[in-house]
Amino acid sequence: MRIPDEIIERIKSTALIEDVVGEYVRLKKMGRSLKGLCPFHSEKTPSFNVNTEKGFYHCFGCGEGGNVFTFIMKMNNMNFVESVKFLAAKYGIAIPEESQAVTQEDLERQEIFKVNEKAAYIYHFFLTNKQEGLKAREYLKKRNISEETINKFNLGFSPAPTSQNEGWNRLYLDLKQMKYSDMIMEKAQLIRKNQKGNYYDSFRNRLMVPIQDIAGHVLGFGGRVIPIVMHTSDLESEKLGSKAINNKKEGHEDKNIPKYINSAESPVFKKSETLFALNHSKNIIRDLDEVIIVEGYFDVMMLFQKGVKNVVAPLGTSLTEGHINLLRRYTRNAVLIFDPDVAGEKATWRTVEMMLDHEYNIRILRLPFGMDPFDYLNTHEYEAFMELKNSCPDVFTYMIRYLKEKFDIKTMLGKLKLLSYIFKYLIKLKNALEHDIVINTLAKELDVTVEGIKVELERYRKDIESFVRVPLPVTNLSKTENDDISWNRLEREFILLLLMHSEKMEEILSIFKEQDFSDDISKKAFRTAFEIYEQKGHFNVDDFINYSQDPVVNSKITAIMLSDKFKSTNHMMSHEETENKMFYDYRNKILKKKLDKTIDVIKKHIVDASRIGDVEAIGRLQSDYDQTIKMRNTLLYKKH
Numbered sequence: 001m002r003i004p005d006e007i008i009e010r011i012k013s014t015a016l017i018e019d020v021v022g023e024y025v026r027l028k029k030m031g032r033s034l035k036g037l038c039p040f041h042s043e044k045t046p047s048f049n050v051n052t053e054k055g056f057y058h059c060f061g062c063g064e065g066g067n068v069f070t071f072i073m074k075m076n077n078m079n080f081v082e083s084v085k086f087l088a089a090k091y092g093i094a095i096p097e098e099s100q101a102v103t104q105e106d107l108e109r110q111e112i113f114k115v116n117e118k119a120a121y122i123y124h125f126f127l128t129n130k131q132e133g134l135k136a137r138e139y140l141k142k143r144n145i146s147e148e149t150i151n152k153f154n155l156g157f158s159p160a161p162t163s164q165n166e167g168w169n170r171l172y173l174d175l176k177q178m179k180y181s182d183m184i185m186e187k188a189q190l191i192r193k194n195q196k197g198n199y200y201d202s203f204r205n206r207l208m209v210p211i212q213d214i215a216g217h218v219l220g221f222g223g224r225v226i227p228i229v230m231h232t233s234d235l236e237s238e239k240l241g242s243k244a245i246n247n248k249k250e251g252h253e254d255k256n257i258p259k260y261i262n263s264a265e266s267p268v269f270k271k272s273e274t275l276f277a278l279n280h281s282k283n284i285i286r287d288l289d290e291v292i293i294v295e296g297y298f299d300v301m302m303l304f305q306k307g308v309k310n311v312v313a314p315l316g317t318s319l320t321e322g323h324i325n326l327l328r329r330y331t332r333n334a335v336l337i338f339d340p341d342v343a344g345e346k347a348t349w350r351t352v353e354m355m356l357d358h359e360y361n362i363r364i365l366r367l368p369f370g371m372d373p374f375d376y377l378n379t380h381e382y383e384a385f386m387e388l389k390n391s392c393p394d395v396f397t398y399m400i401r402y403l404k405e406k407f408d409i410k411t412m413l414g415k416l417k418l419l420s421y422i423f424k425y426l427i428k429l430k431n432a433l434e435h436d437i438v439i440n441t442l443a444k445e446l447d448v449t450v451e452g453i454k455v456e457l458e459r460y461r462k463d464i465e466s467f468v469r470v471p472l473p474v475t476n477l478s479k480t481e482n483d484d485i486s487w488n489r490l491e492r493e494f495i496l497l498l499l500m501h502s503e504k505m506e507e508i509l510s511i512f513k514e515q516d517f518s519d520d521i522s523k524k525a526f527r528t529a530f531e532i533y534e535q536k537g538h539f540n541v542d543d544f545i546n547y548s549q550d551p552v553v554n555s556k557i558t559a560i561m562l563s564d565k566f567k568s569t570n571h572m573m574s575h576e577e578t579e580n581k582m583f584y585d586y587r588n589k590i591l592k593k594k595l596d597k598t599i600d601v602i603k604k605h606i607v608d609a610s611r612i613g614d615v616e617a618i619g620r621l622q623s624d625y626d627q628t629i630k631m632r633n634t635l636l637y638k639k640h
Contacts, residue, residue: 003084005536005543007095008069012542015087017068018052023286024075024329033562039329040064040074042358044430051562055542058558065558067545075329076214077273080546081106086215105267112188112268115180116210116218119190122174123156123208123221132159136207136226143298144378149305152280153209158223160205168200189220189264202263209297211262211269211315212279219274220263222297222315260296262315273322275312276300282330284310290333292389293319293351295344299337299373307382308389319351324358332358335389337365337373352395356428364398365389396438399425400445415446419453423460487593489560491522494586496560499529501583502538508587509533516594521556528553595632602628 018034027034027050038048038059047061058065072083088095127133136157161167172191185191191199206223213219263269277300285291292311294300303311314323336351338344355362367376377385403421408414429435443450517523528548532539545554602625609617
């Protein structure tokens with residue numbers, strides 16, 4: 001069953017598009033619209049428009065468009081039903097239980113969310129209330145993790161096996177008792193099956209960190225091994241499902257067992273698209289217009305504990321394009337604090353390269369004595385950290401300092417090596433002023449001329465372009481092609497008018513079929529409108545956007561709706577007579593083309609029948625011709 005229309009309409013009227021979009025995008029009043037930097041692509045000049053009167057958004061840069069539900073779908077990687085529920089929960093609107101059943105895939109996702117939530121509760125209970133969690137509690141206390149932080153991040157503990165044959169499936173048995181199926185637990189990556197076909201828990205003897213999406217759903221878990229009691233046979237035992245558990249050693253970390261592991265990917269969990277703590281920090285990141293990116297869970301938790309809350313971390317992997325696109329919805333200003341080891345430096349430069357592609361402003365913070373954020377905040381307070389953070393250099397200043405230690409810039413070879421390295425990043429800068437500032441700084445630091453650096457940079461750029469350039473054919477549109485583009489636009493504008501006036505659908509269905517439209521977008525849109533009309537007997541633009549969920553079609557429709565042509569008709573459209581005229585002007589143009597095509601086809605058939613002397617066919621075709629001409633004149637010039 002679908003969510004009732006009245007519930008969807010109530011949510012839409014309550015969740016004003018300027019408020020919802022404004023939580024992700026800084027909007028400024030420009031004329032009758034609100035504008036901001038598009039959250040879906042990189043840009044410096046705002047092309048993202050929000051029309052508060054009509055309740056739609058559209059980016060004239062990348063083409064994304066829709067209503068409040070499609071915006072939440074796109075931003076939060078949700079389907080339509082999930083976006084409706086998200087906004088309903090946010091604005092305190094109840095959705096009847098009987099209307100919440102959706103597709104099998106949606107039901108499976110909901111079940112995985114539920115079983116993960118229950119697993120998080122069980123892990124948390126083990127940590128905070130059970131004797132088995134004592135060692136984990138002691139470990140957290142030793143690391144100065146407060147009770148408030150434990151509860152905020154819902155930390156938990158997965159108990160260790162109690163013997164050779166028992167205790168390997170504690171979570172499995174608890175969830176089984178709660179009627180969760182083996183299939184859902186396995187798809188959630190909470191359990192695995194050994195060679196004997198028995199299920200065992202994926203996490204054992206680990207401090208558990210729930211990983212959530214920005215809506216707060218538990219997607220999976222990170223597990224940090226507890227170093228106080230270790231089983232050196234864990235790896236082999238995991239393969240066999242049972243093995244002698246021995247060699248328990250106090251204060252020992254087995255080098256064969258990874259310190260951190262994450263849930264395997266599942267239908268709801270994708271590491272490359274998930275950032276730890278973004279659900280807690282997203283609003284603060286947006287308000288401060290800055291994100292601090294660190295490497296680990298404990299770095300994030302200690303920063304939060306000390307009052308620094310605009311922070312996230314990837315899940316044991318380097319930052320990806322997916323992560324950067326996710327963060328771009330909230331800010332384009334980033335401070336990177338990666339470990340000062342070889343791996344950390346590599347991660348820093350990979351991240352810098354991707355972020356420059358997306359026009360981020362980047363600063364690099366290196367903490368004293370090679371400390372990571374957790375260690376530093378364990379021994380320093382908020383003010384000391386903020387002083388370091390606020391004074392840390394921009395990425396190019398840091399890069400120059402870093403490379404001066406790598407290369408001997410007293411020599412010509414050292415200077416050329418440094419320039420060659422930094423050019424890779426410099427050519428990504430799109431802001432001309434930033435570009436000039438970096439070049440002037442380089443000239444000063446290397447004691448060379450600005451002109452010399454520019455010559456070398458241009459040579460480097462040409463070398464890169466000659467290596468990657470793929471020549472594109474230059475084409476000029478013919479008059480026919482331009483006519484086709486204009487006609488496609490006309491058909492789409494007519495579809496929009498139809499969406500605004502579903503009471504005319506019966507009349508239109510008696511005249512047009514899907515194949516009467518020449519534009520593919522218009523065909524899809526007409527088909528969608530027909531499907532909605534069959535189900536409900538009426539529709540509007542919102543119904544269409546929600547039902548379609550085709551980003552290309554939705555983008556084209558919202559672009560037209562928010563175009564100057566339709567903006568200028570707002571006042572006229574309140575007059576029924578003018579509104580009717582506009583609708584039928586469009587209808588008549590499309591109908592004329594359809595009937596003219598039909599007449600041309602009949603004429604051709606009459607000629608063919610005349611050649612072979614088929615008098616009967618000629619008579620029948622002449623009758624069709626006369627009827628089509630009469631229909632053309634009657635419908636085309638009928639007054640409305």
